[in-house]
Amino acid sequence: xxxxxxxxxxxxxxxxxxxxxxxxxxxxxxxxxxxxxxxxxxxxxxxxxxxxxxxxxxxxxxxxxxxxxxxxxxxxxxxxxxxxxxxxxxxxxxxxxxxxxxxxxxxxxxxxxxxxxxxxxxxxxxxxxxxxxxxxxxxxxxxxxxxxxxxxxxxxxxxxxxxxxxxxxxxxxxxxxxxxxxxxxxxxxxxxxxxxxxxxxxxxxxxxxxxxxxxxxxxxxxxxxxxxxxxxxxxxxxxxxxxxxxxxxxxxxxxxxxxxxxxxxxxxxxxxxxxxxxxxxxxxxxxxxxxxxxxxxx
Numbered sequence: 001x002x003x004x005x006x007x008x009x010x011x012x013x014x015x016x017x018x019x020x021x022x023x024x025x026x027x028x029x030x031x032x033x034x035x036x037x038x039x040x041x042x043x044x045x046x047x048x049x050x051x052x053x054x055x056x057x058x059x060x061x062x063x064x065x066x067x068x069x070x071x072x073x074x075x076x077x078x079x080x081x082x083x084x085x086x087x088x089x090x091x092x093x094x095x096x097x098x099x100x101x102x103x104x105x106x107x108x109x110x111x112x113x114x115x116x117x118x119x120x121x122x123x124x125x126x127x128x129x130x131x132x133x134x135x136x137x138x139x140x141x142x143x144x145x146x147x148x149x150x151x152x153x154x155x156x157x158x159x160x161x162x163x164x165x166x167x168x169x170x171x172x173x174x175x176x177x178x179x180x181x182x183x184x185x186x187x188x189x190x191x192x193x194x195x196x197x198x199x200x201x202x203x204x205x206x207x208x209x210x211x212x213x214x215x216x217x218x219x220x221x222x223x224x225x226x227x228x229x230x231x232x233x234x235x236x237x238x239x240x241x242x243x244x245x246x247x248x249x250x251x252x253x254x255x256x257x258x259x260x261x262x263x264x265x266x267x268x269x270x271x272x273x274x275x276x277x278x279x280x281x282x283x284x285x286x287x288x289x290x291x292x293x294x295x296x297x298x
Contacts (some may be wrong), residue, residue: 004037005098005262010091020045021057021230027101028087030077034099035225039280041255042265043164048272054098056284057228058146063292064195064226074222075214105214105223110172111157111164112153112184114192116150117207119233119246121166132175133224134168144207144235145242150192152185155210183220185214202290204249205240207233208251229287239260249287254280 007018013025014034021042027031035054039046069079078084079100081092094176115122122132123143129135133153141147154172155164173181188211196206209232212224225231234249235287245256259277263269272280287296 004051005034005054005094006038006049007036008034008094010088010284012087015115015297027087029104031034031102031104032084032088032095032099032103034095036098039251039254040230041258041269044256044269046254046269046272048277050280050284052281053284056096056288057225057230058100059294060228060288060291061225065222067198068191068194068222068226071194071280072222073219074188074226077101077104078102092238102223103216103221105216105221107157107212108176108180109157110167110175110185111155111185112188112211112213113153113155113166113208114150114188114211115147115208116151116196117144117146117205117233119207120252121151122208125166129247133166134170142243144240144244144246149273150189150196152188157212165255180220184211187211187220187222188259191222191226192264199227199234199291200237203237204287204290205235205237205242205246207235207246209233234287239244249283249290251280253283 004265008023010025015023016026017024021036021038023034023036031138035058036055037051039050039053058079065074065076068074080268081088081095084101118126118141125159126137126141129276130139132151132228135153152169153166154167154169157164169185180216191211192209199206206227211222213220223270229250232250233252235246236249239247254272254276257272258270261270
């Protein structure tokens with residue numbers, strides 16, 4: 001089994017950020033995004049990596065970015081290390097399959113969440129108010145039930161270790177402007193609907209997902225990861241049963257474990273047992289295989 005990549009330290013490159021999962025290097029006219037094997041849950045980075053997870057995320061994101069080009073341009077220049085500048089080549093073995101070269105953009109200050117099913121924090125909000133982020137929903141929904149139509153439920157963008165906060169559309173529009181808010185809402189719903197339909201054909205329900213957008217020369221583009229098991233809830237269609245929590249291909253499995261040990265969702269996070277690491281690895285690998293036919297990332 002290959003060595004996990006917990007973090008990168010490319011001494012000849014300019015590291016500008018370490019996110020929950022990605023290390024980002026500034027190459028001057030472009031950025032190098034490296035998907036590590038770190039795993040976060042409840043906005044806290046866990047102490048144990050999931051071997052090969054970064055490769056899965058990167059390959060799935062590249063797959064969807066290409067498919068969504070007819071809807072919106074994205075930041076990807078290339079995911080092929082051979083296309084990267086010469087300064088990156090000494091690190092080619094680490095970068096291969098887990099990185100992408102992207103254009104620079106000014107990120108929007110909100111995260112764009114689309115929900116096609118009622119689950120997670122959306123389910124909690126619905127139980128309390130019958131609505132999610134100001135969107136009134138039908139009465140009588142059960143947990144994990146499919147919504148009549150996908151809904152746009154934005155959130156704030158938190159720093160590492162802090163929690164995102166769900167907001168309503170009016171608050172999002174006040175943050176980024178009415179025209180831009182309308183645009184990201186429409187695009188987010190379009191991407192989700194297309195992605196969810198394609199995934200369903202391959203036996204995966206994408207229950208909800210998070211997108212990030214940026215401005216490049218005034219043009220709205222899709223940035224960061226797209227429809228991955230880290231940014232979405234992936235459920236196996238053949239095991240879907242509304243009325244409770246679902247089996248999943250995503251990190252909800254890890255969240256469930258952490259809740260079972262009564263973790264308070266504050267750093268430091270507890271270590272994961274080996275069986276939880278192994279099962280999580282298998283779930284990510286199966287998601288990649290089902291979606292793209294690629295089975296050798298892990």
